[in-house]
Amino acid sequence: MMEAKKLIVIKLGLWKVAVMVLMMTETVRGDDYIRPPPRKTLHFPWTPKHPSLPQQVHISLAGDKHMRVTWVTDDKSSPSIVKYGTSPGKYISIAEGETTSYSYLLYRSGKIHHTVIGPLEPDTIYFYQCGEQGPEFQFKTPPSKFPITFAVAGDLGQTGWTKSTLDHIDQCKYDVHMLPGDLSYADYFQHRWDTFGELVQPLASARPWMVTQGNHEEESIPLFKDGFESYNARWKMPFAESGSSSNLYYSYEVAGVHVIMLGSYADYDEYSDQYSWLKGDLLKVDRKTTPWLLVLFHVPWYNSNKAHQGEGNEMMAAMEPILYAAGVDIVLAGHVHAYERSKRIYHGKSDPCGAVHITIGDGGNKEGLANKYKSPSPEWSVFREASFGHGELIMENSTHAFWSWHRNDDDELVRSDQVWITSLVGSGCLAKKNHDLRKILLGP
Numbered sequence: 001m002m003e004a005k006k007l008i009v010i011k012l013g014l015w016k017v018a019v020m021v022l023m024m025t026e027t028v029r030g031d032d033y034i035r036p037p038p039r040k041t042l043h044f045p046w047t048p049k050h051p052s053l054p055q056q057v058h059i060s061l062a063g064d065k066h067m068r069v070t071w072v073t074d075d076k077s078s079p080s081i082v083k084y085g086t087s088p089g090k091y092i093s094i095a096e097g098e099t100t101s102y103s104y105l106l107y108r109s110g111k112i113h114h115t116v117i118g119p120l121e122p123d124t125i126y127f128y129q130c131g132e133q134g135p136e137f138q139f140k141t142p143p144s145k146f147p148i149t150f151a152v153a154g155d156l157g158q159t160g161w162t163k164s165t166l167d168h169i170d171q172c173k174y175d176v177h178m179l180p181g182d183l184s185y186a187d188y189f190q191h192r193w194d195t196f197g198e199l200v201q202p203l204a205s206a207r208p209w210m211v212t213q214g215n216h217e218e219e220s221i222p223l224f225k226d227g228f229e230s231y232n233a234r235w236k237m238p239f240a241e242s243g244s245s246s247n248l249y250y251s252y253e254v255a256g257v258h259v260i261m262l263g264s265y266a267d268y269d270e271y272s273d274q275y276s277w278l279k280g281d282l283l284k285v286d287r288k289t290t291p292w293l294l295v296l297f298h299v300p301w302y303n304s305n306k307a308h309q310g311e312g313n314e315m316m317a318a319m320e321p322i323l324y325a326a327g328v329d330i331v332l333a334g335h336v337h338a339y340e341r342s343k344r345i346y347h348g349k350s351d352p353c354g355a356v357h358i359t360i361g362d363g364g365n366k367e368g369l370a371n372k373y374k375s376p377s378p379e380w381s382v383f384r385e386a387s388f389g390h391g392e393l394i395m396e397n398s399t400h401a402f403w404s405w406h407r408n409d410d411d412e413l414v415r416s417d418q419v420w421i422t423s424l425v426g427s428g429c430l431a432k433k434n435h436d437l438r439k440i441l442l443g444p
Contacts, residue, residue, distance in 0.1 A: 005369040039364055042158045042199065052077035052383065054130035055110070056197025056234075058204035059139055060211075060254050061176070063241035066118030067141070067208065069097075070236065071130045072110040072197065076101075080113040084128035088136065091129065093117070095394045102233045102241030104225065104268025107190035114236050123256075137205045142175040146397045148255040149174045151207075154298070155182040155214065155361040156332025158196055158354075161388040165410040166203055170389050177207055180334040181264070181298030185366055188219050193230055211235055213248050214263040214298040214334060227265070237261065237368045242281065249274050251281050257395055258290040264335075268315050274316065274387040279441045282326045291327045291398040291425040295355070300333035302345060302357040307336050307370035320346065324354060324422060325437040328426045330393070330401075334361035337370040338386035339405055341417060345380045353429035354420055359405070362388050399426045 049055065051074040058114070062068035069082050080099050083091035097115025113130065120126065122144035128137050137395035142148055151174040156162050169177070184196030200209070213231055220227035232247045239250035248263035260281060267272045285293065301316040303309065312333075323331070324346050339362050346354030362369070388408045395401045405417040425431055 003347060004391060006017070006226070030183075030371045032350050037124075037299060042160065042163060042195075045076055049074070050133075052078045052131055052133055053341075054113075054185055055201075056194065057130060057137060057201050058197070058235075059208050060235075060237055061207075061208045061254065062116045062118070062238045064253075065120050066123075066241075067126065067139070068236065068238070069113075069117060069130060070234070071113050072234075073113065073131065074110045076111050077242075078111060078113075078131050081132070082115045082128055082130055084117055084126050086124060086126055088127050088138075090138060091127070093177055097193045103228055104188075104190050104219075104230065105415050106199070109190070109230075111235065112233055130274060138222070139206050139208075140175070140206070141253045144255055144397055145281050146256055148176070148257065148395050150393040150395075151177045152180070152332055152358075152360055152389060153177075153363040154180040154332075154391060155337055155365045156200075156363040157182070157367075158192065158199055159364050159366050161408060162199070165364045165390050166200065166389060168406055170203055172392055174207060176391065177203065177209045178259070178296055178332065179209060179211040179363075180296045180332050180360070181212050182216045182334055182361070182363075182365065183214070183231070183235070185216050186219070187216055190230060197234070210252065210261065211237065211265060212296055212298060213265055215265065215343035218265060227408055231342050244277050244281075245273060249277065253290055254291055255395070256398060257292040257293040257294060258272055258285050260293075260295045261293060262317060262319070264298040264312070266299045269318050275322075278319070278322065282322070282437075283441050285326070287425050287430060288329070290402050291423050292330075292401065292426075293326060294330050294332065295323060295328050299335045299356065300340075300359045300361075302342050302380065303336055303342075303372050304340060304378050304384060305336045305338050305359075305373045306372040306374060307338075307385075322437075322440050324435050325347050327430045328355045328435075329424055330403075330421065331355045332391075333357070333359050334363075335359075336361045337367060338362055338384065339389060339391075340372075340384040341382050341403075341405070341415070341419070342360060342380045350380050353427070353433065356403075358391065358406070360387075360389075360391050363390065364388050364408075382419075385416070387416075389416070399423050416429065 044186040054071040057071045080097040085092040186192035217231040218227040242251040248266040299312040301312040340359040344354040369386040404415040
């Protein structure tokens with residue numbers, strides 16, 4: 001009798017293990033891909049640094065032919081100067097910028113420096129030094145004409161998968177990194193902003209990083225702290241250069257591409273400052289000089305994953321008509337910790353004049369993957385999978401772009417999803433929409 005009970009217990013135990021294995025290896029595409037387990041949060045041991053040593057160096061585009069260099073020092077008297085030139089150790093130009101700092105409960109930030117340098121030549125390697133001492137860094141400016149390559153990864157965090165994502169991106173030849181929200185996952189623990197800056201510095205000091213905010217950047221404390229204070233102090237984007245009054249939404253142009261970074265967590269209704277700014281920004285877009293129109297924000301509008309269902313509906317109701325009328329080609333979002341690509345779509349249905357929507361919130365966050373999808377798959381969803389990875393968007397010319405998505409546990413050269421995308425400029429869609437667009441943009 002005891003032997004029979006033991007046998008039953010063993011069988012039950014094996015059955016539970018089998019169920020767990022099936023749950024861990026389930027994929028949304030039903031193929032033979034086996035998803036690897038989560039990885040731990042990275043540990044950053046403290047090491048003493050000279051107070052004037054530039055830390056957390058990153059760069060971002062700052063208007064036509066200019067770059068913003070950002071870094072942090074512990075020395076409050078360290079100057080905000082950047083020396084730069086096109087030869088190692090030979091700095092023929094110098095620029096001085098501004099500084100800021102902030103406090104958050106018991107935390108006190110270092111001195112945060114923002115210095116704009118330029119004018120710069122396109123597609124050129126520059127060598128630079130922050131402050132009066134410290135190592136030499138180098139970056140390459142984006143090209144002024146096609147082709148241009150964007151690396152895209154959202155919801156990064158600071159885990160082993162984050163490191164894998166960054167290693168994969170480092171292998172691709174890209175010109176600009178775009179991040180649709182959720183950077184450090186500091187979540188009120190401010191020192192994590194510092195460790196995130198250290199983690200991304202090798203890449204972010206060499207190519208411009210263009211970011212927008214996610215929910216993990218908010219960090220507000222009712223009646224005590226406004227939201228996005230840490231994010232705004234550390235990751236200053238070209239909002240003033242693009243006529244915006246807020247660092248939470250802005251635009252920039254590079255090599256025939258107009259990119260609009262919207263704020264999912266700023267007011268977006270038709271009476272909001274963001275909506276008014278968006279209309280004004282779209283009025284300035286010339287599709288003859290910038291035939292491609294891209295939009296990034298954090299919360300996806302089209303999402304067949306069970307996570308974060310419906311969270312983008314209000315923003316979509318307010319802003320999708322104006323983006324559709326403007327002929328936006330591609331919309332990139334994060335938030336959902338998985339990957340998904342749609343057909344061209346508008347108002348919930350496939351539309352040849354709508355935008356391709358891509359969710360790419362799979363950069364490596366600490367919360368894990370969102371591996372439950374709605375079934376059956378919607379008609380508009382082309383490819384979906386819950387795996388960590390990054391995307392690459394190559395704008396080959398004024399009419400054709402190549403998008404590819406790369407899993408972290410594959411080699412960089414392996415494309416798990418890929419598609420050629422044709423610009424709406426040559427499709428005849430813009431001519432049909434022109435009247436509607438002018439009516440919306442010039443209306444009250």
